[in-house]
Amino acid sequence: MDPARVLDLCRKAGLTVATAESCTGGMVGAALTDIAGSSDVFERGFITYSNAAKRELLGVTQASLDAFGAVSEEVAREMAEGALKHSTANLAVSITGIAGPGGSEHKPEGRVCFGVAGNGPTLTETVEFGALGRAEVRRAAMNHALALLGARAAA
Incomplete structure (x- = not known):
């Protein structure tokens, strides 16, 4: 979904947004803030690439990281809910995944988990984008996160 459309839907619903991004490294926040006037909707973004950052900034539990790994719906849930808790926003999206190159049999390249709180x-949901290459997986994840925000704002 077009970032300007996401912002318009959030404005109409009276929602402010926080992002919690890992594999996209701030791309969702950048897409939203590329739009002039976005400051009335975009509250803040957390780039939590490391597990330590996920724990320290968002309150992701070590137990979830140990049991499920950083690329999991459980961690995506904790990231999204943590972004709400650690901001004044009332809508948050999270992204954690394997952009590539590489991956493993259990967590292949292109697997991305999302949360919307x-x-x-x-x-929460997991999308298997496949081995599209790092840039394309990240772009696809950003676009999917924007669509999730737009759908939640329109609900």
């Missing part, structure tokens, strides 16, 4: 129950 606020304005309803927390949703």
Whole structure:
């Protein structure tokens, strides 16, 4: 979804947004803030690439990281909910995944987990983008996160 459309939907719903990004490294926040006037919707972004950052900035538990790994719906849920808790936003999206190159049999390149918290129950999902290459996986993840924000704002 077009970032300007996401911002418009959030404005209409009276929502402010926080992002919690790992494999996209701030791309969702950048896409939103590329739009002039986005400051009335975009509250803050957390780039939590390391597990330590996920724990320290978002409150992701070590137990979840140990049990499920950073690329999991459980961690995506904790990231999204942590972004709400550690901001004044009322809508948050999280992204954690394997952009590549590489991956493993259990967590292949192109697997990305998302969380959306606020304005309803927390949703998590995993998308298998496939081995598109690092740049394309990151771009696809950013676009999917924007679509999730837009859908939640429109709900």
